[in-house]
Amino acid sequence: MIRGKLFRAALLLAGVAPFAGAPAIAGQEAVPNKAQQAVAHPDQWPLLKMERTRDPRVEARIEKLLSRMSIEDKVGQLIQVDIASIQPKDLETYKLGSILNGGNSAPNNDEFAPPQEWLKLFDRFYDASMKRSDGRPAIPVIWGTDAVHGDNNIVGATLFPHNIGLGAMRDPALIERIGAATAAETAATGIDWSFAPTVAVVQDDRWGRTYESYSEEPEIVAEYAGAMVRGIQGQIGVDFMAPGHVISTVKHFLGDGGTGGHDQGDTRVSEKVLRDVHAAGYMTGLPAGALTVMPSFSSWNGTKMTGNKSLLTGVLKDRWGFDGFTIGDWNAHGQLPGCTNEDCPAAINAGLDMFMYSGPKWKELYANTLREAKDGTIPMARLNDAVRRILRVKAISGALDAGRPSSRPIAGKFGLLGAPTHRALARQAVRESLVLLKNQGSVLPIRPGAHVLVAGKGADNISMQSGGWSITWQGTDVPNDKFPNGESIWSGLKYAITESGGTATLSTDGSYTDKPDVAIVVFGETPYAEFAGDRPTLEFSPDDQSSLDMLRRLKKAGIPVVSVFLSGRPLWVNREINASDAFVAAWLPGTEGGGIADVLVAGNDGKPRFDFHGKLSFSWPKRADQYVLNRRDAGYDPLFPFGYGLTYAKGGTVPQLDESKPEGLGGNQNDVFVRGRLGAGIILAPQGALTTSKVDRRAQEDSYRLSFAGAGQLALNKVQALDLSRETNGDLGLIVEYRVVKAPQGAVTLGMGGGGKSATVAITDALKQGTGEWRQMAVPLRCFAQKGLDMSQIAQPAIFAADGPAVIDISGIRIASPAPGPFSCDPK
Incomplete structure (x- = not known):
């Protein structure tokens, strides 16, 4: 009120x-299906x-x-x-x-x-x-x-x-x-x-x-x-x-x-x-x-x-x-x-x-x-x-x-770019934007002299903490050195922890030699912009449980766990919250990662340098299907309501949360195949001298092996055609995670098909660059459009073809932003 x-x-x-x-404020209302309602x-x-x-x-x-x-x-x-x-x-x-x-x-x-x-x-x-x-x-x-x-x-x-x-x-x-x-x-x-x-x-x-x-x-x-x-x-x-x-x-x-x-x-x-x-x-x-x-x-x-x-x-x-x-x-x-x-x-x-x-x-x-x-x-x-x-x-x-x-x-x-006064302003904004959702046992702030393990994919990743619209449109895979006036969350934590007499160790996968007093795990969404970030539910990372596994592993070892969650929206993270002693919604803080350390790490006197200030401006879901969750709506039932946010001065406890989820929740709509699971409506269609089998990468049988004895093809057929015209206009690409087991003895192509046509790009040279290592290739969708494919009718989002023997493992295929850099649609 x-x-x-x-x-x-x-x-x-x-x-x-x-x-x-x-x-001044009105809730959602039903709209009659009349054309005049748009006037x-x-x-x-x-x-x-x-x-x-x-x-x-x-x-x-x-x-x-x-x-x-x-x-x-x-x-x-x-x-x-x-x-x-x-x-x-x-x-x-x-x-x-x-x-x-x-x-x-x-x-x-x-x-x-x-x-x-x-x-x-x-x-x-x-x-x-x-x-x-x-x-x-x-x-x-x-x-x-x-x-x-x-x-x-x-x-x-x-x-x-x-x-x-x-x-x-x-x-x-x-x-x-x-x-x-x-x-x-x-x-x-x-x-x-x-x-x-x-x-x-x-x-x-x-x-x-x-x-x-x-x-x-x-x-x-x-x-x-x-x-x-x-x-x-x-x-x-x-x-x-x-x-x-x-x-x-x-x-x-x-x-x-x-x-x-x-x-x-x-x-x-x-x-x-x-x-x-x-x-x-x-x-x-x-x-x-x-x-x-x-x-x-x-x-x-x-x-x-x-x-x-x-x-x-x-x-x-x-x-x-x-x-x-x-x-x-x-x-x-x-x-x-x-x-x-x-x-x-x-x-x-x-x-x-x-x-x-x-x-x-x-x-x-x-x-x-x-x-x-x-x-x-x-x-x-x-x-x-x-x-x-x-x-x-x-x-x-x-x-x-x-x-x-x-x-x-x-x-x-150009001295105004990353000027000290501007960086200080950004750091203040980071401090004020953090929302504390849980602090069980007052694990925060990190006490002086503590031995701290800093882990997670987002810990030393300025690109991930900045999100989309960061140097590149999608903000994907921009290296830290391209943010010369920025500071990663790890760098900020290391400085603050060391300054208060403690020690800090960086370990992205959460492994350690000496058992830490506390672990800070920085994880969350990878960068995206506009339609590339649309998703079917609010379940965080349905196809990759590595961050959750890390949290559970650390907690099982008796190590207090602080989660710093990077996201562009509230997400269903009940399991991650349960596996954490403290949980901080850090959103997408930008280049001043030190602002997080300002709030999480105590000064030499053991008192917080800054208290938590942020309050939720979006309601936080208790279920993955609560994507419409606004306090004006009937039946409003969030996990954390609009305006929620704990402080050191006024804390609170969070009970064990329900970890069950509704049946049938899908993964990212732009995933064709990932982590052993085919995307919705995808059917494998091998032809010729090709056999497929399951192999392990991150988990048991989470990848496919394509064994070509001679000329063959594997098409991934979509039951209902995809309209990828927006993605093509936005310069997204077909991203393939692969490993060459046996180098190709002939030409290999990657293609897409639809509307009775197909278009291919030669990938033979890329496959010859490394054997036995997991790598990633990105083929811009415009390459297929330039060859005459109607990108609004994609019935085959990926087609692998070889005219000779080769063995290739595939662990993921998705539509996403390619990493920065040039790409030739017709490599020599």
Whole structure:
């Protein structure tokens, strides 16, 4: 109740006018199956009082520019292209409005490129955009990036906890400071636009973007959204868009957190719930001055948001008075009925102002949009409105006058990346975000002089503790040395334990020579982003029990066990909690692993250096099938409720938890075969001179041996075809864990099939690189798409074929993000 009052107070402070018939917080409601339920009624939405008012001088300048622009210039402003799909020289001819770096796009195709290369590349794009000899106005291009938990694409940047951890802090003032630090580091590379903050109010924790949400509760999202926007852009009337601040994007409009756990899914709720729950972040983020808004990939009651005019135009622009511009998500316009990635007037007419495009055919998008603007399919008034909005943002943000990126006041000050003040801020955020779920026998804090075993896959793994959107899009397998200003959890623990007179030993598998006084085990989810993180249930690691086995082994040996759990959402971990004396939800803390040691390890006086501060911003499930678990829901029955969090000052006990789980819970939906278990609906289909048998790797008979006596093939057939088009567009790959037992005497290929066709990639050379060792290969899905395979109809997610003798063991096949680095689809 108190929170609800604070939420309403925050809205009043933001200038939200009262409106009748709708409480500030509403639960889920059934939605009639009528098409009209996807049409909003703007008069039923609150009015917003924007802190920023229009400057007549800016408006006059915009109109003057608009009057001098050709229709070709205007259409160009409506298009943003990924840097992987365009060259700077293209902007000498095509005067596009913006460029972006997608999750895996970087200068020179090098995800580990130093910041200097990012700045150099922006200079080249900027210079090309400003070249004019026809007397028409030169309008600079702007660069957008996903700086979602720090300037996370740049090596050396400070990576803050992901939003789910920040939500546990309950500290809006710190959020604003984090936004300002992120903006400063982004501006240091010359980039002037961040696609943040995400203000989703996630209602189903199976969604792969749950960690991008501050909370399941709308009032926390509202408290944070305005603060983050002020941090990124500056405060209106004080330092708004001053040097060191960048353009922010409130996203994803609207209802992205209500899609039933499916990325880019359909939010089936009433207009009242859409408004009172899912719009909370916009109620404060827009009044704080957010200059851009990103419509969601998702739908509302069957209608894609990118084409919902009643919301994009009727609510956002007309009712709320938003006068910035809307930017599409990654090729999202192509999902509208009657549209393709290269042709979609419906999105512009609905209220989208700028396309976000990735792919080689951006010139087709330009040509089609130009044709439609000329023939009236896109009315001239709508075209001018979109361009006017884009120019307004460029003028207000200073981009029209800032000059070359490298000449700007903050650009090139690479000492801001991982600056000590920013790292201290991130470390504070880590401390405040930790939630103590269990501390039986007061095993925490770790006493001075203790001999501590530090174990687990996440202990010395900055990539794992940072999660997705960390240097690479998926954040997978980025080595520690690519986080030069970061500290692993192990490093932080070792320093704190040693400083208090103890000793620390790192052992990833939990083995030891001298029995420790206590073990700290760091484990959890491996990194993922967006749809790659969607899962069918909330069971933690159904196919790999190695972390649980370690906890049980240590506890059985009489060693007190402290679990530090890394995750992007609450998960069903009853067994792991039972096997732990203390259990800490650390979320995805980012690069400052030392913040965990600050709370877990006592000082020399035996007293905690810092107490636990975090409170759950998401309810914690007691069953693996409680993926919809929000305190507004009927029958609310969590293991740990929203707001739960123990402290040293006020502890508590946890009884033995139920370890049973419902029958039929599946594993990760992107697992084809793993740990001896075939994915749902997968059938092995061997042909030719091939026999298969079971062999051991991590457990008894958890792998398959493929013994080719001659030409043969093994296909993994899917009963129901997979649609891997999103995964292909997202540059995921087919990941195979394998061991060569007998080197191939002929050619070997790895393929996929569907729609009556198949496509293969030669893997013979890879198989000859090592015999007898378990290795991993990753073949990007685009390799199969480039060979003409329809990735929306994959009936055979893996096909192994050899034309001669070979023996190969396979322990896992899955769809996931490949490790960083180049890959040739046609190796020599």
